[in-house]
Amino acid sequence: MLTAPAAPPRPSGGTGVDDTGDLGEFGYEQQLHRSLGKFASFAAGFSFVSILTTIFQLFGLGFGFAGPAFFWTWPVVFVGQFMVALNFAELAARYPISGAIYQWSRRMGGEVVGWFAGWFMILAQMVTASAAAIALQVVLPNVWSGFQIIGEDSTLTSASGAANAVLLGSVLLVLTTFINCIGVNWMSRINNIGVTCEIVGVIAVIGMFLTHAQRGPEVVFDTGTTGASPGYGWAWIVSGLMAAYVMVGFGSAGELAEETRNPRRVAPRTIRLALSVSALGGGLMIIGALMAAPSLTDGRLAAEGLPYVLSSILSSPWGTLLLVDVAIAVFVCTLAIQTAASRLVFSMARDGRLPASQILSTVNTRTGTPIAPSVLIGLVCIGILAVNVGNSAIFATLSSVCIILIYLAYLMVTVPLLLRRLKGWPHGGPQVDADGRKLYSLGRFGLPVNILAVGYGALMVVNLSWPRAEIFDPSGDYPLLRWAAPVTVAAVVALGVACFPRGRTTPNPITIGA
Numbered sequence: 001m002l003t004a005p006a007a008p009p010r011p012s013g014g015t016g017v018d019d020t021g022d023l024g025e026f027g028y029e030q031q032l033h034r035s036l037g038k039f040a041s042f043a044a045g046f047s048f049v050s051i052l053t054t055i056f057q058l059f060g061l062g063f064g065f066a067g068p069a070f071f072w073t074w075p076v077v078f079v080g081q082f083m084v085a086l087n088f089a090e091l092a093a094r095y096p097i098s099g100a101i102y103q104w105s106r107r108m109g110g111e112v113v114g115w116f117a118g119w120f121m122i123l124a125q126m127v128t129a130s131a132a133a134i135a136l137q138v139v140l141p142n143v144w145s146g147f148q149i150i151g152e153d154s155t156l157t158s159a160s161g162a163a164n165a166v167l168l169g170s171v172l173l174v175l176t177t178f179i180n181c182i183g184v185n186w187m188s189r190i191n192n193i194g195v196t197c198e199i200v201g202v203i204a205v206i207g208m209f210l211t212h213a214q215r216g217p218e219v220v221f222d223t224g225t226t227g228a229s230p231g232y233g234w235a236w237i238v239s240g241l242m243a244a245y246v247m248v249g250f251g252s253a254g255e256l257a258e259e260t261r262n263p264r265r266v267a268p269r270t271i272r273l274a275l276s277v278s279a280l281g282g283g284l285m286i287i288g289a290l291m292a293a294p295s296l297t298d299g300r301l302a303a304e305g306l307p308y309v310l311s312s313i314l315s316s317p318w319g320t321l322l323l324v325d326v327a328i329a330v331f332v333c334t335l336a337i338q339t340a341a342s343r344l345v346f347s348m349a350r351d352g353r354l355p356a357s358q359i360l361s362t363v364n365t366r367t368g369t370p371i372a373p374s375v376l377i378g379l380v381c382i383g384i385l386a387v388n389v390g391n392s393a394i395f396a397t398l399s400s401v402c403i404i405l406i407y408l409a410y411l412m413v414t415v416p417l418l419l420r421r422l423k424g425w426p427h428g429g430p431q432v433d434a435d436g437r438k439l440y441s442l443g444r445f446g447l448p449v450n451i452l453a454v455g456y457g458a459l460m461v462v463n464l465s466w467p468r469a470e471i472f473d474p475s476g477d478y479p480l481l482r483w484a485a486p487v488t489v490a491a492v493v494a495l496g497v498a499c500f501p502r503g504r505t506t507p508n509p510i511t512i513g514a
Helices: 016-024 038-049 051-094 100-109 111-134 136-143 159-182 184-211 217-221 232-239 241-246 263-292 300-304 306-313 316-350 371-385 392-422 443-465 479-499
Strands: none
Touching: 038 184, 038 263, 038 316, 051 100, 051 136, 051 184, 051 217, 051 232, 051 241, 051 263, 051 300, 051 306, 051 316, 051 392, 051 443, 100 111, 100 316, 100 392, 111 136, 111 159, 111 316, 111 371, 111 392, 111 479, 136 159, 136 316, 159 184, 159 316, 159 371, 184 263, 184 306, 184 316, 217 263, 232 241, 241 392, 241 443, 263 306, 300 306, 306 316, 316 371, 371 392, 392 443, 392 479, 443 479
16 A cells, blocks of 8 residues: 655755755645745744734633633643644654645545645634634724724624624735735735734733732632532633633644745744743733732623733823734734635645635745735635624634634644554654754654644544533523534535545645555
């Protein structure tokens, strides 16, 4: 039986020409412009996670279920995701190709597995980009009332707030689509500036929290008043969804591999670094907020989250400046997600795996970017945003379910990789990157790390999918929504079966043997 080919021998030099020849060994031409350095690669993963955006939105979710001790779900999720990131880093060193999740899963599990991993990831990234864009409604009207263009109530769940959120989010998506179309250099410059602002903002927030602390760090051992029934353990597990929602997308450096100089060395490091820095900064933000909150028992911390803490310690000018920084984080987060999704669509289309593949795989020779995928994703995201006008509960449910699709796509990499490890992967002995250095490898730790990654991923999919009314139908108005996760996943699989490219051949087929 045939097996997926081992990574080819590495060229000896460290130039862009070598990277181009390296890509040619996989059967692909260098069409995208290869100009990204180490910081740009790191910024792609960090801005996708975007702790300033996601923790700003989701802090109340974790605290509301398990009180201050929900903090401990953060390191637990980080350890689990870091096991996944280590496996991704090893694959990024050996397969530096755009559309990373799709390319890695097909090389480990075959064409069918690869296609469905890509299918899950595309849908998840489009919903995630929409969810990130809609966060502007939480920020901009608080910066200036003039941003509330439709109606007067800026609350995201109100009729005017929902409509205004769609308007602001649509404008943002038009801007990110334009930036993605004019070239990766512009995208990386804007993203780098945005990530720098976000890192400065995170440091400033942590510093303000710690200098206004009203209690010590031992607060993280306080279980609060939640969890009486059916027990605190169950409440703590539910609160872990906050961390699970935040710590995804760290593998975006792999999506931009064909635009990164010496990606075999850079991408593995930036995948691990993006997750680690996000986890450290996010953990300190959570502890700081718990220490600085005016009250842990009046209900406002669960209902309002970080804005409640910030508004209590910041005067107007500084508070406004910080909100502007959060808006910048929302912007670059949306940009990073759309960029990653466009490269995934391009990669699958280049292999003839999507409808209109010829159009979607075309790269503009001047900008070096696949314009059609960016435009398509922007339009679809705006369409998804419109759901929030009709029913914000359904939009929130879609946003939750899309995270499950991401975890499933991750499993479609780690499970086949584990099976390949059991058969001796990686083959061929030590390999080197474009600078002649050995590729990143887990060595003898590969198997146990891979097992932990699979076990963690499976448990998290179950946790994310559990039909909880408090997650999927908090208002109690739509009881059927609590089953949204399994129903949506089943629908996505069924639609994927219908859309699977039967009878089409890929120019670079991968056949996995027993």
